[in-house]
Amino acid sequence: MKKVISVLIIFVLVSCGAKKTSGPNALYEILTEQSDGGGNIKFFEILTEPNEIKMLETDPLLANKMKQPDISNSNYIILNMGEKNTGGYTIGVEKVEETDKNIIITVKENSPAKDAMVMQAITYPYTVVKIHSKKEIIIK
Numbered sequence: 001m002k003k004v005i006s007v008l009i010i011f012v013l014v015s016c017g018a019k020k021t022s023g024p025n026a027l028y029e030i031l032t033e034q035s036d037g038g039g040n041i042k043f044f045e046i047l048t049e050p051n052e053i054k055m056l057e058t059d060p061l062l063a064n065k066m067k068q069p070d071i072s073n074s075n076y077i078i079l080n081m082g083e084k085n086t087g088g089y090t091i092g093v094e095k096v097e098e099t100d101k102n103i104i105i106t107v108k109e110n111s112p113a114k115d116a117m118v119m120q121a122i123t124y125p126y127t128v129v130k131i132h133s134k135k136e137i138i139i140k
Helices: 001-016 049-057 068-073
Strands: 028-034 043-047 076-082 088-098 100-110 125-133 136-139
Touching: 001 043, 028 136, 043 049, 049 068, 049 076, 076 088, 076 100, 076 136, 088 125, 100 125
Parallel strands: 100 136
Antiparallel strands: 028 125, 043 076, 076 125, 088 100
């Protein structure tokens, strides 16, 4: 019973899409991290152009997190894990490094443990990240 409650609590916390930063002058910010709602294929998309970025404002999870100056001063990344047969999968940022010429992002994909009790439903995990820079982005 304790395992079931623990899994449910973890699932709720992951689904909340809490805002994360790396300090007051953060290089990046997680705008949303969801266990469902992404696309059905795995892809990483870098949004740099204002017309691309403005499309994110139509998402109710992101509308209040988007500011006009951010569109011209930041890049956005959509990390989409694709279709998964159960819950318990997440995709996120492991680390972000800035060089003189670019930003290097290391993506981390998490899968549920083999013996974990997970929701038996098709999910589409995704994360949206704001990079506080207009430098070229490299995703690993």
